Amino acid sequence: xxxxxxxxxxxxxxxxxxxxxxxxxxxxxxxxxxxxxxxxxxxxxxxxxxxxxxxxxxxxxxxxxxxxxxxxxxxxxxxxxxxxxxxxxxxxxxxxxxxxxxxxxxxxxxxxxxxxxxxxxxxxxxxxxxxxxxxxxxxxxxxxxxxxxxxxxxxxxxxxxxxxxxxxxxxxxxxxxxxxxxxxxxxxxxxxxxxxxxxxxxxxxxxxxxxxxxxxxxxxx
Numbered sequence: 403x404x405x406x407x408x409x410x411x412x413x414x415x416x417x418x419x420x421x422x423x424x425x426x427x428x429x430x431x432x433x434x435x436x437x438x439x440x441x442x443x444x445x446x447x448x449x450x451x452x453x454x455x456x457x458x459x460x461x462x463x464x465x466x467x468x469x470x471x472x473x474x475x476x477x478x479x480x481x482x483x484x485x486x487x488x489x490x491x492x493x494x495x496x497x498x499x500x501x502x503x504x505x506x507x508x509x510x511x512x513x514x515x516x517x518x519x520x521x522x523x524x525x526x527x528x529x530x531x532x533x534x535x536x537x538x539x540x541x542x543x544x545x546x547x548x549x550x551x552x553x554x555x556x557x558x559x560x561x562x563x564x565x566x567x568x569x570x571x572x573x574x575x576x577x578x579x580x581x582x583x584x585x586x587x588x589x590x591x592x593x594x595x596x597x598x599x600x601x602x603x604x605x606x607x608x609x610x611x612x613x614x615x616x617x618x619x620x621x622x623x
Contacts, residue, residue, distance in 0.1 A: 416443075417434075417435045417443060419582045420442055420443040420446055421433070422578060422582070423446060423575065423578045423579050423582055424442055424552075424575070426571075426574040426575050426577070426578035427549060427553065427555075427571050427572065427574060427575030427578070428553060428555060428571045428575075429442075429552065429553055441552075442552065445548045445551075445552065446548070446579065446583070449541065449544045449545055449548055449579075449583075450583050450584070452540075452541075452544050453537065453540065453541040453544065453584075456537045456540040456541070457537040459537075460536050460537040460540075470521040470522070470524040471521070471522070473517075473521045474517075474518045474521035474522045477514045477515075477517045477518035477521065478514075478518050480514055481511050481514040481515060481518070484507060484510065484511055484514075485511065487507070538587065538601055538605065538609070539605075539608075539609045539612055541601075542576060542601075542605075542606055542609035542610065542613075543609060543612075543613045545557075545575070545576055545579060546572070546610060546613060549572055549575055555571055555572070556572075557572045557610060558570055558572055558610065559572065559573055559603065559606055559607040559610060561607075567603065568603030568604050568606065568607050569603065572606070572610075573603045573606055576601065576606050577601070577603070580601050584601075587600055587601045588600065588601065589601065589602040
């Protein structure tokens with residue numbers, strides 16, 4: 403399974419896996435799933451689906467070699483150039499055209515102005531999706547929202563004063579979730595050999611900080 407790939411709910415973690423994940427986060431679920439607790443598993447699966455979607459968007463953004471601003475600049479430049487057509491040039495073009503150019507140029511200029519405005523006001527990510535681990539950051543935020551909605555605990559990370567290790571119930575929850583849903587994102591035992599894009603406690607702490615610094619992004623999850 404490639405990085406960030408998610409198996410379907412039928413093939414993915416079952417109720418026992420969900421119990422293991424939530425138990426790591428301090429929630430002891432019953433052995434039997436029912437209508438009252440099924441949302442614990444549903445939420446985990448929804449987080450996986452959201453993550454896969456976010457990863458797809460991130461990769462598209464990273465590969466795109468143009469921007470809305472560049473397109474807006476092109477529209478503005480073409481509109482300005484069209485407005486510079488003088489009477490002599492206009493008469494030469496008109497003589498070679500089977501249609502009246504006056505309304506055509508006016509309509510074209512108006513459409514270019516509309517396109518420029520649309521491109522400049524396009525909804526773009528508040529945090530640029532150019533960072534290799536941006537979608538992992540998104541996953542942590544989604545899991546933090548789910549965790550806080552289903553427990554009495556805040557999604558937080560503490561630093562052990564002796565070992566300097568990042569730890570806590572939410573760290574355990576995320577790491578257990580990653581192990582069951584996206585094992586390829588798990589860090590290896592040899593941290594020096596780990597490639598970028600792996601989830602680890604330190605990254606979880608950084609993602610929560612980004613969440614606090616950008617509270618407006620809560621609505622996206």
